[in-house]
Amino acid sequence: MKIMEISAEQTLPIRHKVLWPNQSVEFCRVPDDADGLHYGVSEGGALVCVASVFISGEQARLRKFATLPECQGKGIGTAVIEHILADLKERNVRCFWCDARESAGGFYHRFGMSPEGERFYKGDVPYFKMAMILS
Numbered sequence: 001m002k003i004m005e006i007s008a009e010q011t012l013p014i015r016h017k018v019l020w021p022n023q024s025v026e027f028c029r030v031p032d033d034a035d036g037l038h039y040g041v042s043e044g045g046a047l048v049c050v051a052s053v054f055i056s057g058e059q060a061r062l063r064k065f066a067t068l069p070e071c072q073g074k075g076i077g078t079a080v081i082e083h084i085l086a087d088l089k090e091r092n093v094r095c096f097w098c099d100a101r102e103s104a105g106g107f108y109h110r111f112g113m114s115p116e117g118e119r120f121y122k123g124d125v126p127y128f129k130m131a132m133i134l135s
Contacts, residue, residue: 001076003083006040008033011050011064018066030054030063039084041067041076049076053084060088062098081111089134097131105130 008029015028030036032054041049049067053060062084067077088096100108102119105128113130120127 001079002042003080004040004042006038006047006050008036008038008052010040010047011038011052014047014050014066014068015064018068019064028064036063037087039080041080043071043076049080051080051084053088055088055091055093058092058094060091060093060096062096065098077107078110085111085134094134095131096134097129099127100130102126102128 011033012025012028016023016025020027030052033052035054037053037055039051039053040047048071051065052063054063065077065080085096096113097116098108098113099122100113102125105115108130111132113132115128116131117129
C-alpha cells in the first residue's frame, strides 16, 4: 500500500464508483477541488482509495473519502486518516472535521472525532458533523 498526493481529477473515478454511482462524474466534483489536497492509495499500481482535504486557516475539512468496496475492511482507510492527521499537524492545522455518513460514525470516532450538532440529511442519507482538535 502506497499513500501519495494525487490530482483532483484522479479522485473522480473512485468518488463516482463508491459515493454516487447513480450520478454523473461531474456530480462528484467539489467546487474547490483545485484548492484541495488530494490523497490516493495505490495497490498493484491502481488507485483503491481517495480522500480530499480542504484547509481554511486553522481548520481542515475531509471530503469525498472513498475506498473501493473490495478493498474495504483491510485497514486502508485507517492508514489514510492517520497519514492525513500527521500531515495536518505538520501544517499546524488545529481542527479537523467532516460531514460523516451516520453509518461511518464509528470509524471516525476511533480517531477521536466526536459528533457536533444534530443529524442532517443529504438526499436520503443521514449525516453528522464529526470534528476533533489536533494537538
